[in-house]
Amino acid sequence: MSCNNLIFYDTETSGINKDYSQIFQCGSIRTNASFDVLETHNTHSQPLPWVIPQPRAMLTNKKTFVFNANISHYEMMLDIHRQWRQWTIDEPAIFVTYNGHSFDEELIRRQFYWNLLDIYLTNTNGNGRLDMLLMMHALACFAPSALKIPLFEGGPNISLKLEDIARENGLDTDDAHDAIADCEFMVDLFRKIQTSNPAFVTYFISASTKPGIQEHLQQDGFFGFAEVFKRQKFQWPVVPCGSDLERPNYLALFDLGHDPDDIFDLDTSDIYKMIQSSAKDNPIKKCQINKTIPLCPSHLVEDKNIFDLDFDVLEERARKVKSNLDFQQTVSQALTDRIFNSKEPNTIEEAIYAGGFPSPSDKSLMDDFHRFASAEERIKIVRNIKDDRFRLFAERLICQLYPNDAPEDMRTRYQELIASRISEDGPWGSIVKASTEIEKLLGESASDEDQSILKDTQAYLNSLR
16 A cells, blocks of 8 residues: 655644643645655644743743744644645545654644544544654664664664654754754655665555555564664564454554464463563563554564574464464453553543544534634534533633633633633643743753743743733
């Protein structure tokens, strides 16, 4: 499964808490399969009035100009959503991020959610997702000649920071942590990998959708499964051995470093314990096919001695696992019987996944919200949204867009939100803690640029009091 439509994107944010941090800048670059740049999109927004910028985040992204920006967060997110929809309307795309599964994509989803937009734009309607960081896990372990991987403090451990890899491979990193610059790094690194190991690139792009990875998983042979943990490389030979019968995105992989005959003879309760375990030496590993999996087909593994077992032995073990349908059924049932203890959300921000999809009627009303431009029409729409999450987010938008026309009850809730986020300490941070951290950082040997960033951030915090 090939794709001639790739969208690389990156964000710069107010902090690292996914539920409460705000995107300040989002850069996107659209390329074809040869990584020729077709279009770029770069946008930013002013801070939301209840968001507290974190000093270290501002030192990293250096985006203090947003404190005086005149583009609202709603305008920015609507612009991003419309641009990505336009780029994918004729042909589905693969959305490429760096550590996006853990951060950037979760931020994008949440802020589409805050603004009544479709949160699953990047992985529906044929679109797919590729987290380049997880691809780099596989590259570092199984295709190390494809790219120079920097050592951390001289080795033996490695660094997979995007900036470090870009610098190691001859790219100018002076603009690192700018959203567009980071997208350019990703594109340039893909070009380099494509030149040295095109088959590796082809595999990861084709495996970036659920149908694509499912097709690969059905092929003969086995895979290398990679992980870089605390800058150390780990790798295992694996083969699929079961999937969740109710949540089909969840997959089990059998570690062929273990003799399958020994595992086949175990009691069912032992298989269930393996499914519950997350130990690195566990014979059964778990992953999700709706995310990038750091797998590498065995024929693309450069070092044929990497697993301390001959590939012939591993291929025979893979055949045993694939042919043992009773074992696969037991593993699948064990996956299905798992109980997920999700934390109860404390705020509507934390309830992005807890409340499910919007109802058809609410979805229609949310679409109408973006089509109408008058306060009167939009307020009427908001009053009819049944899901409290979306109604309260819509009320916030009304109060931002129409501060003089918003109904009194909406204004009251809005002002209470701002007051609580600004004055109370919580997972969103606090002005007192941020100011204390700024004082500490100013007292250290900060550069002139850092001093300026910290002072601008403090001035903005003071304006919120």
